[in-house]
Ligand SMILES: Nc1ncnc2c1ncn2[C@@H]1O[C@H](COP(=O)(O)OP(=O)(O)O)[C@@H](O)[C@H]1O
């Protein structure tokens with residue numbers, strides 16, 4: 001089979017722990033086309049186990065070992081359900097690229113002598129149960145080369161969405177936000193921006209027992225609390241220079257509740273939600289402003305946050321001279337951009353091509369990412 005006919009599967013579950021996104025991708029002359037997609041729900045007990053392991057606690061090794069295996073099976077099931085519904089023969093698929101599920105991310109910092117990042121969903125299980133070669137554990141090689149292991153999407157955003165004329169930003173609003181700046185003739189920039197949906201989801205779950213704020217409607221019913229917003233914006237992550245990456249370790253409900261308590265005020269719950277939406281929008285826009293946003297012509301949003309129309313409106317409000325829309329305008333649904341990225345990264349690895357950008361992650365060099373688990 002020639003390289004131009006290859007098909008890969010990308011599997012992704014992000015910080016939000018909402019579902020395993022599975023995309024079947026064909027590569028023609030290096031450009032991916034998403035052929036078929038499948039959204040594999042994570043059961044409530046499985047989500048609970050992930051969230052419980054996402055912060056320090058008792059008996060972590062046993063819990064992690066068992067969850068690694070359980071998630072490996074769930075990821076394999078997601079791939080098999082995708083193949084089944086696509087009607088395509090398994091033999092036509094070269095490999096699976098699996099991001100796995102992050103349960104801890106401790107990036108390099110002056111106070112972290114041994115940085116690490118941990119994505120679980122055992123790739124041995126995925127290869128064994130699907131019979132398809134699986135590439136996984138992409139982030140740790142970049143970290144071994146001195147990088148943050150994140151974000152990894154910028155090289156792929158550049159390959160897919162780079163323009164010869166336009167100054168573009170690709171903004172992924174998952175649990176955490178990250179941005180890629182694509183400027184003709186200039187090095188690609190990329191970094192995490194801070195909380196995407198993680199606090200919005202956490203607050204609506206704690207207050208109304210809902211998984212997320214549909215379309216940002218609840219946030220829309222509240223008023224931005226400027227004191228709370230400016231206090232939250234003092235988090236050192238927002239001011240820290242690149243390379244930078246973050247996770248639930250920095251932005252979580254305890255952190256939010258501390259800010260609410262410190263203010264010694266009683267906020268209406270919907271006002272907190274409105275403020276959290278503004279925090280997401282401001283943290284994205286402020287990063288772009290630091291980097292001469294007046295030149296930014298187009299901003300494309302992907303990730304689940306693309307469905308939160310309030311977030312898009314607030315971003316546009318702060319960037320009135322930039323066209324703000326979703327990656328649908330570039331021909332790829334915002335829901336599948338990240339899953340396709342891991343199909344793209346798996347292809348890079350199997351072709352002995354590098355996947356990271358040192359200027360983005362801080363790694364010393366470009367590196368071939370991931371471990372390969374061969375099919376029988
Ligand atoms: N219709 C919607 N309205 C508002 N928010 C949404 C909607 N659909 C998805 N989301 C948000 O997107 C999140 C999932 O985004 P995703 O890109 O999958 O993040 P992650 O990569 O962290 O899993 C959900 O948890 C939710 O906050």
Ligand SMILES: [Mg+2]
Nearest residue numbers: 014016018019
């Ligand atoms: Mg998700």
